[in-house]
Amino acid sequence: MTRIPLAALIGLFFTGLYFGAAVFAGWIAPYGMAEIVGDSWEPASAAHWLGTDSIGRDLLSRMIWGGQTTIFVAAAATMLSFGMGSILGFFAAVKGGWVDQLLSRLVDLMMSIPSLISALVVLSVLPVSLPVLIIVMGVLDSTRVFRLSRAVAVDITVMDYVEAARLRGEKQLWIIFREILPNALSPLVAEMGLRFIFAVLFISTLSFLGLGVQPPLADWGGIVKENKEGIVYGISAALIPAFAIASLAISVNLVADWVLNRTTSLKGGRG
């Protein structure tokens, strides 16, 4: 096998680091999520590596717990949007006809309103809880996955090898799983990375607006909201999640790029 390029290694390292911290938050966070351990906005010290937040909680611990929430919600929403979007997309492509028309027009309609606006409209009447957030984000984002997987699958279903399989008398399931899916996988996996990043940005934005994860539960967008007053006094606590989100996004991007390149250049890759 070929060596993993440096950019992908860096991406893998940081992605792994963030996911690891999220999974093992309970073991590695030095303090509890809502534990008040000092004065507000204490500077960084040996006891509090990143200092404390607006009401004196350990910021590093908040960041680790917050990362857990952010990554969990984003991952769950991504899985939901992928499950829904890709299954419906493949279904529309293989079935064609009115099923395809109906689903595609519905998706067009949903995409005619920006997803943040749709989310705000819906969240104005729904109770804001983690499951509701995951479902709202997942459903809204599944429209993009639907478009991509439908487009990819439509490209593949017109290939002669799919026609050859149909003419051989193969069943629909064989055609979807053996002929179409293996060829659709790499663009979909790369897209999954992008959707995950989008979900992280989305949930952070909602939390920042006060309509996402509710206190005392921590998440990166919420930490910004809690500490934004400090900015004016030159306290950088609110900027720390910025670097966390940006570095996570860039790392996942690097990994997704690498996955896309690696799988397309595999023996027998597409082109």
Place this chain on the structure above:
Amino acid sequence: MHPVIKLVAQRLALGLLLLFAASVLIFIGTQILPGDVAQSILGQSATPQSLANLRAELGLDVPAPVRYFNWLAGIMHGDLGKALTNGQDIATAMGKRLGNTLFLASCAAVIAVPAAILLGLIAVRYQGRWPDRVISTITLATVSVPEFLLGYIAVYFLSVQLRWFPSLATVYDGMTFGEKLYAVSMPVLVLVLVVLGHMMRMTRAAILNVMQSAYVETAELKGLRKFTIIARHAFPNAIAPVVNVVMINLAYLVVGVVVVEVVFVYPGMGQYLVDHVSKRDVPVVQACGLVFAAVYIGLNLVADVVSILANPRLRHPK
């Protein structure tokens, strides 16, 4: 009738249809979801009496389709209803805010569009060399940071550390144009950064696509100057894709505005919407949602129409 006029008319009709469908979707989103709207507005501690009052006020005792058409009829007459929280007329309250938001967005667009096209051209001209790489790296970074964080980073460094610009974008009647521009400089900067990355990447891709076509090679083999090739052969064919890119990103700006207004406490549509979502003021949320959807659909429509008008195959049919 000329086929282009027919196509454009079709697109316009489709846009209206889409707007209508979007209004249905917004209505469904706020009215027919599981759970009791009145309950979720007033919270668990509401008394049965206040619940009943609110239901009557929201017209929840009338069937949903009837409520929808009443709402729609109101909008047709410019009546967006009254806010639940303070009883203000929504159309009046929204008017000034919409103006503020459009002012902010157009300032950002005026800077971002030429900058993105220029940077895209530079990236194409020096494709694969250092200017291209620097531009790509910076845009990757700005694309990976959410708008509100970009906003606070800017505030932290430019307002607090360097004290160049105000950290709050306060505008009021009676300000001169110059004062207004100074007041919105920070949110404009952030909005520009938010859309610039996407717009520049997509412009670069669109122009590269045209530059790699066979007719550009033909022009090169005619011994034309690089500038002549770009101006005469690449540019006319790149208009449609570039306009498309610009419109898609201006639509993106509509979303960015919501967050940026909250960051800088700017009295525009976005802040109005977010405030009333937290207060669960459904009529205001519906009205704002519809206005945002209309702007978004409108921009996409312009992109569609421009690409029809710029297509020589449609302009000069066989």
Place this chain on the structure above:
Amino acid sequence: MSSSLLEVRDLKIEATAYPPGEAPRDITIVEGVSFKVEKGKVLGLIGESGAGKSTIGLSSMAYGRGGVRITGGEVFVNGNDILKAGPAGLRALRGHEVTYVAQSAAAAFNPAKKLMEQVIETTLHHGLMTRAEAEERAVSLFARLGLPKPESIGNRYPHQVSGGQLQRVMTAMALCPKPDLVVFDEPTTALDVTTQIEVLAAIKEAIADTGVAALYITHDLAVVAQVADHILVLQGGQMIEYGTIDHIINSPSEPYTQALVSVRSINHHEKSGGAPVLSVRDVTARYRGTKFDVLKNITLDLPEAQTLAIVGESGSGKSTLARVITGLLPPSSGEITFDGRVLPADFEARTRDDLREVQMIYQMADVAMNPRQTVGTIIGRPLEFYFGLRGDAKKQRVQELLDEIEMGEGYIHRYPAELSGGQKQRVCIARALAAKPKVIICDEVTSALDPLVADGILKLLLDLQKRENVAYLFITHDLATVRAIADSIAVMYQGRVVRYGGKTEVLSPPFDDYTDLLLSSVPEMELGWLERTIANRKMAAAGN
């Protein structure tokens, strides 16, 4: 210095290759090529794909496509080494001294500008004539190239004229600035055969009239034999043989050139009679949602273990016929019978055995095989699906089939991307054979391949027919292929069968008009064929 119009000395051209999953590396694509072109002469550059012929042609304008770089040698045009010329010098050369005619005129014209603007652009840019003079010259060139309405065709946009006309407009564009040399890069390859002869004759006449020299690049020796004075044969970026046209066509010395000249000389004795295994009965068909019949009352018989060739140009409906027979497009009337019984019109209603008996081979082997399956899986699947073979029995049978297509050991675990074009098509043949069908439909199976490779595939198909007793329905636009392998022939034109019968009968006079036009348009590997054919046509036209 050099006294020739164009002299190329010891040319070396390199490019950067980006093999998937490996570091980029430089590869040499042309090496040690030297030749001269004198004033007013035509040099043919001939070779298969990858021979470097376009790359060499473009080097006469000091141009490298994509990442291609000229790294060694000298190229003199009118005595100046153009590889040493600066950007200004190159601009003066390109479009003035040397001009270019691309393979696909449809892509090479700017879709947003009128034809006239583009045709006279170079002439004006180099300040050679006034606009009025240039337009006058363009119109006279349009007339000389046989374009309809030469005065007004320049006001049209590229998408408003046909492919054959566009190719002639591009030739006019190249000739307009009165260049010394024109590079023709496969100018007729993308055209139908009856259009090709017209364009070819127009180009030849224009070259003779204007006294311009030309580099004529093509993979088709019969075509270049009609226009060139000298020929340079290339293979893998190296010179194989250089000589006069007479020498190359009539007494080539190199084995590779001999193979190119004798290509398509397969001798196949026509079989006749025999009971039909597959019949098409009065079939009329149209695509869903259209009101136009693509096939009109087609009736044909394919006898057992014989080959029926369906010949026609693009748009004749020949590929649609294949879709009707396989059941992908149920006809609006008529029926398909197999072994005397009527097959259900829709393939989904056919039994597994019905499907097994009629197999299909496609034009593009690339997209006819799942890129994620190995050769073993691709050939093994029909064995498993139709005959329930598994494990060692399946593996053994796959190997037998690979032996039959002359590919031997070591290919079972390869992916399609690791095979050459000819090997891919062989695997597709093996997949069809694995089903033990009585009929195989071959849809343009050799037209994407280089002539020598195509020849190998045709020989293999003939061998297999003898051994396996399989009948072929052979769809093609190429009459040389038809001569090589058909027993009977059906000529299709605009959805109808215009001529049908045994091979000798169909290919012997008296002809109907269309078959005559079609047959006489196929370039033959002999000198003077083009003049003779054009003269015959003019005589016949005058006679009417």
